[in-house]
Amino acid sequence: MSQLHFNQFDPQKMSGPAKVDNGRKRKKTPDHLTVGQVSRLIDETLKDHLPSTVRVIGEISGFRDRTHWYFDLKDSEAVLNCVAFASVARTTGFVPENGMEVVVTGRIEHYAKQGKTQLYARRIEPVGQGSLEIAFRKLCEELREAGYFDPRRKKRLPTFPGLVAVVTSRSGAALQDVLDTMRRRCPAVAVGLVDVRVQGDQAAKEIARAIRNISRLHEKLGIDAVILTRGGGSMEDLWAFNERIVADVLFRCPVPVIAAIGHETDTTVAELVADERAATPTQAAMRLTPDRSALSEQLFQIRTRLVRSMSGYVKHERQRLLAVSRHSFFTDAQSRLEIASRRLTNDAKHLRSALQSQAQQKSMKLAAVEQQLISLHPDQRLTIAKDRLSRVRADLTRALRVRHKTAAQQCTSLEKQLNLAGPGNILQRGYSITFNEQGRVIRSISRIKPGSSITTRFADGEADSQVISLRETLLVQHEKKAVHEEKSLPPQEESADPQMDLFTGLE
Known part of the structure; x- marks a missing residue:
């Protein structure tokens, strides 16, 4: 049953004469009121006659979660619209459900825009079994x-x-x-x-x-x-x-x-x-x-299986023992011992021979290692290096002597060849060299003109003369013709006259 913990309010008192309340004097009610005036009158009346905080118990119905919670609180006599803003919903600790009985703490106000009188919740608490759940x-x-x-x-x-x-x-x-x-x-x-x-x-x-x-x-x-x-x-x-x-x-x-x-x-x-x-x-x-009777039954079954298993095992082992006793090792032990003795003697001989052979191989390997260690001794290595150095020094001296002798012979031969090809030797054979007035060697008649002064050098002196006329030789004419024919061929690198190069240093 819904309970409101506040002083009861009688709406009939609104139509009585005006009276002083809270130090204020009410105005006389006019013949007609606007909707806004009625809403403000309802809001003022609620504020004047209801406490600022009320606690209402009832059953939730029509619950709607739209960031803010909207629901109705009802009992068998009435229904009250309720609103819980998001800040209150976050601190409640549970989400209300339809049919849950709760206590809502808050304030009652009139919402003029929708004409609703609502309970604005500040706290929602489940009642009895609901809170424990x-x-x-x-x-x-x-x-x-x-x-x-x-x-x-x-x-x-x-x-x-x-x-x-x-x-x-x-x-x-x-x-x-x-x-x-x-x-x-x-x-x-x-x-x-x-x-x-x-x-x-x-x-x-x-x-x-x-x-x-x-x-x-x-x-x-x-x-x-x-x-x-x-x-x-x-x-x-x-x-x-x-x-x-x-x-x-x-x-x-x-x-x-x-x-x-x-x-x-x-x-x-x-x-x-x-x-x-x-x-x-x-x-x-x-x-x-554990169940005592079940354990007894289980123990009896284990005992039975154990006895059966042990009986079978003993029977099997007895048969094995009988089969072993019939083996030739026990029926003819003396002959088997003689065979084993001979085999042992042969094995001992083979073992002794193998050990001797192995010892000999180890001794040879030890001698080889010892010889190798002697060869690697620093004194031995130094002696070998000295011998090698002496042989290298003798080989190098002998090679240098042979090379020096060969180079001297080559120089002598080149000197003879140079003397034979030198300009002095050529002049001795009847050739001469002609210079122009500037002292340069005249290689062609194209370098001089009639009336030019020239100097001719012979092997034993020089002679000055003057050019009277110029004539080309038949050989030159043939050479010009050959040059004309060669112009049609691809150009080739000209090689200098080796004989005339000898006189280059005389210009």
């Missing part, structure tokens, strides 16, 4: 992201535990169910009770302390597994097993933990974090305790 879901999401529910980290339950620690209340029915089941199935499994509160404000801390102590002392006490259990109840009664402190110690516990909290339909955070979950305390005891 939201907290449960939120914690489950956090633990799932942290890997608390990952099956890969969960430990396997022991097959034959020696000591099982039961964390529960001494006065609870769950303890009796566990003890009766374990006593009936296998009395050999020892049980240790860790008495804690399983309901109330201090229950979560006691449970966490108990699991923490078991984690610290399990090796010393020989605890192989833990049963965390209690009987059924409401979500509020089971809430101690939904606390983060309990989930943390179960996550870090090195001993396998099986949790059986409440009825089969109940689910707690402790059961989700534990290594295994059981629907009831009895089922948890059955999961940890």
Whole structure:
């Protein structure tokens, strides 16, 4: 049922005479009002007669998430429009759903543009079971992201535990169910009770302390597994097993933990974090305790298989022993020993011969290595280098002498050839050299003209003369003709007259 925590307001009082309120005097209402005047009048009335903050409880319907939240809050008597802006929606911690009962804290104002009177929410809180369910879901999401529910980290339950620690209340029915089941199935499994509160404000801390102590002392006490259990109840009664402190110690516990909290339909955070979950305390005891009758049957079958296997093995080995006793090694041992003795003697001879041969080879190799070491000795290497240097010096001296003699002979021959080809020798044979007035050698009649003065050099002197006339020889005419014919051929490099080059230095 929707409840408004404020003073009630009677609309009929609006038509009475004007009165003073909050130090202000109201104007007399005219015969007719505009829509805007009515809206302002409604807004003023709400502000004057309603507190600035109200808390309204009701059921959500028509929920719409459009950055801002728009929804109706209703009960069996009325419906109230509500708005939660984005800043409020981000801090709420859950998304409301249609049908959820909540308490909305905020202010009531009249929105003139749409003619609506709305509740502007500042805080939205779930009521009763809804708040616990939201907290449960939120914690489950956090633990799932942290890997608390990952099956890969969960430990396997022991097959034959020696000591099982039961964390529960001494006065609870769950303890009796566990003890009766374990006593009936296998009395050999020892049980240790860790008495804690399983309901109330201090229950979560006691449970966490108990699991923490078991984690610290399990090796010393020989605890192989833990049963965390209690009987059924409401979500509020089971809430101690939904606390983060309990989930943390179960996550870090090195001993396998099986949790059986409440009825089969109940689910707690402790059961989700534990290594295994059981629907009831009895089922948890059955999961940890082997069945005595099943163990007896299994032991009988193992004994039967073992006896059968051992009988077959003994029979097989007896047959093998009989077959071995019939072997010639045992029936004719003397002859086999003589054969083995002769074989041993032959092997000893072969071994001795092989060792001698191998020793001889090693000795030869050692002598070769010794000779090689002597040749590599520094004094020996120095002597060899000196001999080699003496031979090289003698060869080099002999080669230089031969080369010097050969070079002298070549110089003498070249000197004779040069004298034969020199200009002085040519003049001795009757040739002469003619110079112009500038003292240059005249190679052709084209270099002089009639009346020019020339000088002719002979072997024994010179003679000055004057050119009277010029005549070309028949040989020159033939040469000009040959030159004319050669013009039609590709040009070739002209070679200088070797005889005339001898006189170049005389110009």
